[in-house]
Amino acid sequence: MMNRTKITIGLYYLLYLVVYIGWLFHGSATPWILGYSKQHFGFLLIMLIPFMLPILFVRPITPSLMMIFKQGMFLVSLLYLFLAAYYYYTRTYKFDPILQMPPPDISAEYGSSTNYRILILGGSTSTDYHNFLGDKLLEAYPNIKVEIINGARMWWTSKHSLIAYSTMYDLYDPDLVIIMHGINDLIRSCVGSAYSLGEYKEDYSHYYGAAINGAQPPNFVKYLFGRYLGAVQDNWYSS
Structure with missing residues (x-):
């Protein structure tokens, strides 16, 4: 019986060492000590506990x-x-209770402008569109001053943009509003408990998106292992 126990313990340590050595040889993109980041180094210390x-x-x-x-x-x-x-x-967790997240920073001033002002609304696929549009308009109309306000935001659905426009962006008096939506309305709002609560609702009141932590705050264990395990979960055995 004792020999069988020793063999079992020996196999346990052998298998554990195979994995742990992989973690040891995994470097960090932002080294802090011995080539490891703070999260990675903390993870290595935590994972010494199973040896007991x-x-x-x-x-x-x-x-x-x-x-x-x-x-x-x-x-x-x-x-x-x-x-x-x-x-x-x-x-x-600070976020707008209506929009569920802070709106983008805008440098433009309220009210009308002598420039031709364009407002872009949408989700993450629209956040970089203002750069592309600005280059094309400058190339096509070099003598016209065009001001582009990027009102797109990651995770936003058409409901977010509608609320943002009626409560904030309308104050900028845009001459043209470009709206690009669809992905978040069709996919993001229909996902499971990762970003929403309960069954699908037409008014999207079930959908929290990036603000899900406000409705379901992560516990300490999830935070601890999510942070430290995330530091080495990719490419365990890469250097």
Whole structure:
């Protein structure tokens, strides 16, 4: 029985080392220490804990070893409670309660303009359209001053743009409004619990998009492992 236990523990450590060595040899694009980022280095320290798991399943060699393990687990539990409390105390998610996210920064002034003013509304596929449009208009009409306001925003649906226009962009008195929508209305608003709550509703009230953390705040465990595991989840064995 003891030999079988030793073999099982040996296989566990062998398989774990294969994966852990991959994490060790994975460099970071933003190194902080020993070629690792802070998140990667913290992840390596956290993943040392599973090395203690076999002690839970075998009888310790000496009572003092079990006492050290119990004290260590007690300290880890206290540290977890402290960090979890700090995490929830310091979390702040600021976003427009109507638009669900901050609108784009706009340098243009309110009211009419001597320039021909164009307003672009849409989702993420429209956020860079103002650069393309500006170059084409300058090439075609070099003597006409055209002012382009980029009102497109990632995650926005047509409902977001409608609210943004009626409450804010209309104040800029645009001469022309270009609206490009479709992807977020058809796909983003129909996704599962990742970005929405409940069944589909025609007024999109089920859809939270990037503001889903406001409706379902992430817990500390998800934050911890999402942050540190995300630092090495791509290309484990690349250098």
